[in-house]
Amino acid sequence: MEYKEFLTQLQKRIKKDKQATERLSSIMVKVLREECANMNTVSVKGFGSFEPKKKLEREIFNPATGSKMLVPPKIVLTFKPSTSVKNQIKELKPNE
């Protein structure tokens, strides 16, 4: 689902106008981003948790060119769904 559709659905739920919903959403996303950038874990009950993780530098080997490359260390944001979401997704039937 695209973000726009998500916002209209959210708007119906909280019973506010479109502008206020968009403003609040963008602020919330900004807060989330700032906290993750500060290496803080954000866990939302019933949804999951966002956790920034450090990855060490590593060497990779390109078999086509035979060259070795050094991948720098980095921080990536991981998302771990809560058990309820995870189980519900697990029980989905393969429809295609």
Add this chain to the structure above:
Amino acid sequence: MNKKLTILDIADLVATKSGVTKKEAELFVKEFFSLASEIISSGESLTIKGVGTFLPVWVDARTSVDVNTKQPIEIPGHYKLSFTPDKTMKDAVNAPFAAFTTEVVEVEIPEMVEIKDDDNEYSEEQTDESETLVVEDEVLSDINIEIAQPEIVETEVVEESKVSDSVSEDIDEEITKVSVAESQIETPSVLPVTYVQNEEEIQKEYRRRTRNGYLFGFLTALILFVIFISLWFFIFKGEKGISLSFSSFKLSTVGEQIEGENLSNNVVDIQENNIDSLFVDPIETDELIAEIENTSSENKYPLIDTIQRGKFLTTIAEKHYGDKAFWVYIYRENSGRIWNPRDLKAGFKVVVPAASKYGIDATNPESVSKAKELEKQILYEIE
């Protein structure tokens, strides 16, 4: 840093930033995430701008082992949630390490050989070279008694050296006639050093791998032979004669290789590099090579080829014989030196036998199938 925030902390921050009441903010955040989890749980993908994309992906069924009972179990196929962070989110999180980029690490090339500084020990180097040549043949002939004809190999080598000797005489005379400056004479004399160095490497590998004493008696005979040759050179040519003839011997082998291998790009590249790096006049060497090609056209095989990155026994076989199934014969020819044909180092030199020696004929299906049977046998022997 490294704190764990809950939905309430987020709501607080949203409230202070937006100016709405805490209660309102909390309600909003709760609704936001509950709607999101509902959408995701229904199996739909969800993209939130500034955060990322949540997408259920199908995991195929796979077999595993039960940790407790050690019984093989099958994990049925299922969906799992994948999360891909938005670019803005990714960059914000990775900001401390944003300056780093992936870099290529230089790999050491094992083929690079240091050039010896002392140019004076020609008689010694000559010993080394002829030692390795004959030792090679001795080892090979010992192992291939049933198939190989060792005498032929040896005589071929002798012929080769004879040819090179005569060539060297010619060149020597020519150069003295033209009375080339001394510097020009000296420059090609650097050439054989790298060649000898490679030969020495092979020899070291031999000694390390075989370490058999039976070579010793053979070596004493060799040294006598070398003393005889060097005496001969001293009588007829003096010191300059030796250095020159030695260099031309190297060039003659170069000529053979070029002709025999139909100007394989790699070999030519390496040789050109050698020549360029040693500041040899290219026109002069070209002339020499052309001259030597004419004289040594008969001795095509056996020649020496070098293993390179991406070049194996099979590729060498395909190049020389037209079918890669014939690699087994190259392996047989070098079986005293190769332990595992799948694991050869770059820069390793192998002797490529003449096609007639093992009845190699790529157009004949019988010959190919024979090679394939031998391949099976060899692979069985290795394992």
